Amino acid sequence: MRMESKQKKQNTTLQQRNYQQLQQKHEIKRPVLKNCIKAFFVGGLICFIGQAVSYFYIYFFNFTEQSVGNPTVATMVFFSMLLTGFGVYDRIGQFGGAGSAVPVTGFGNAVISAAIEHRTEGFVLGVGGNMFKLAGSVILFGVFSAFVVALVKTLLVIWGVL
Amino acid sequence: MLAMFFWSFVIGGLICVIGQLLFDVAKLTPGHTLSLLVVTGAVLDGFGLYEPLVDFAGAGATIPITSFGNSLVHGALQDAKAHGIIGVLTGMFQVTSSGISAAIVFGFIGALIFKPKG
Numbered sequence: 001m002r003m004e005s006k007q008k009k010q011n012t013t014l015q016q017r018n019y020q021q022l023q024q025k026h027e028i029k030r031p032v033l034k035n036c037i038k039a040f041f042v043g044g045l046i047c048f049i050g051q052a053v054s055y056f057y058i059y060f061f062n063f064t065e066q067s068v069g070n071p072t073v074a075t076m077v078f079f080s081m082l083l084t085g086f087g088v089y090d091r092i093g094q095f096g097g098a099g100s101a102v103p104v105t106g107f108g109n110a111v112i113s114a115a116i117e118h119r120t121e122g123f124v125l126g127v128g129g130n131m132f133k134l135a136g137s138v139i140l141f142g143v144f145s146a147f148v149v150a151l152v153k154t155l156l157v158i159w160g161v162l
Numbered sequence: 163m164l165a166m167f168f169w170s171f172v173i174g175g176l177i178c179v180i181g182q183l184l185f186d187v188a189k190l191t192p193g194h195t196l197s198l199l200v201v202t203g204a205v206l207d208g209f210g211l212y213e214p215l216v217d218f219a220g221a222g223a224t225i226p227i228t229s230f231g232n233s234l235v236h237g238a239l240q241d242a243k244a245h246g247i248i249g250v251l252t253g254m255f256q257v258t259s260s261g262i263s264a265a266i267v268f269g270f271i272g273a274l275i276f277k278p279k280g
Contacts, residue, residue: 032186039182040175043226047174050221051167069216069224069233070257074264076225081268085276098181101192102199103174103225104261111265115273127273135265137193138227142200143254146234149208150250153235154242 035097042096046103050076073104080108085116110134170222173215177226196227203231233258 012020054072057063063071083089089109093100100106114133118126132139156162177199184195206212212232215223223229234254241253255262 030186032183035186036179036182039178043178043181044171044175044222047219047222047225048167048171050174050225051170054221054224055163065217065220069221069229070260072221072224073229073258074260077261077264078268081272085272087279096178098185098192098195099175099178101196102178102181102227104227104230105225107196107227107230107261108265108268111269112272115269116276117278119273119278123273127270131266131269134193138196138200138230139262141197142204142231142234145201145204146231146238146254147250149204149235150238150242150254151247153208153239154247154250157242158247 038095039097039099039102042092042099043103044099046076046100046105049079050103076103076105077108080105081112084109084112089113107135107138110138166220169219170225173219173222174225175222177222177228199226199228200231203228204235205231207232207235230258230261233261 050072053075054065054068057068057071057075058065061071080089083092083105089100089105090113093106093109100109111131111134114135115127115131118130120126121130153162181195181199184190184198185192190198203212206215206228212223212228213236216229216232234257237253237256237258238250239253241249241256243249245252
C-alpha cells in the first residue's frame with residue numbers, strides 16, 4: 001500500500017499535484033474535539049448503564065464483581081438487538097461515533113445489523129453467512145492475539161522465567 | 163457504589179475517546195480500530211494490567227471491546243494453569259462465552275423478527 005502511494009506521487013504531473021493541494025485546502029476538517037466529547041459522553045453513558053446492570057446481577061443473581069462482566073455483556077448485547085432492530089442504534093452511532101462503536105453494544109450492533117440486513121438472501125446463506133462480516137475481524141484478532149499472549153506467558157511460566 | 167458509577171462513566175468514556183482519536187486522527191476504519199483495541203486488551207492482560215482496571219472501574223472496563231481480548235487471555239491462562247499448554251486452546255472462550263453466544267443468539271432472533279430498514 002505505502003509503496004503504491006509513493007509511486008503514485010512520483011507519477012503525478014504538476015497539475016495533479018496542484019489540484020491535490022487545492023483539494024487538501026478545501027477538505028472539511030474533522031471536528032476532532034467535538035467528536036471526542038460526544039464519544040466520551042455516549043461511551044460513558046453506555047458503561048454507566050452497564051454498571052447498573054452489573055449491580056443488578058450482583059444483588060439478585062449472586063455474581064461476584066469479577067464474574068459479573070459475562071452476564072452484563074450478554075444483557076448489553078440484548079439491548080443492542082432491540083435498539084438496532086428499531087433503527088435507534090444507527091442514530092446513536094451517528095451522534096456518538098466511537099462512543100457507540102467501542103462498547104460491546106457496538107459489537108452486538110455490527111453482528112445484528114448484518115444479520116437483519118442479509119435476511120432477504122435467506123437464513124442459511126444470507127444471515128448465517130454474513131452475520132460476522134463486520135465483527136469477524138474483532139473475533140479473529142482477539143482470539144489470535146489472546147492465543148499468542150497466553151502461549152508466551154504459559155511457556156515463560158513453564159520455563160521458570162516468570 | 164456511587165464512586166463505581168462515576169469511574170465506570172469516566173474510564174468507559176475515555177476508552178471511547180481513544181477509539182474516536184483512532185478514527186479521526188489516525189484515520190483508521192472502525193474495523194481496524196476495534197481490532198486494534200481488542201489486541202490492546204489482550205496484551206494489557208498479558209502484563210496483568212487490565213484486571214486492576216476492572217477492579218477500579220467495573221463496567222467502564224468490562225463493557226468496551228478491550229475487555230473481550232482481556233477475557234480471552236484470562237480464560238486461556240486459567241485453563242493453562244490447570245492443564246498445561248493445551249489449556250491455552252481449551253480455556254480461550256471460557257470466560258467470555260456470553261459475548262459471542264449472545265451476539266449469535268440475539269442476532270438470529272433479531273433477523274427473525276425485524277425487517278431491514280432503508
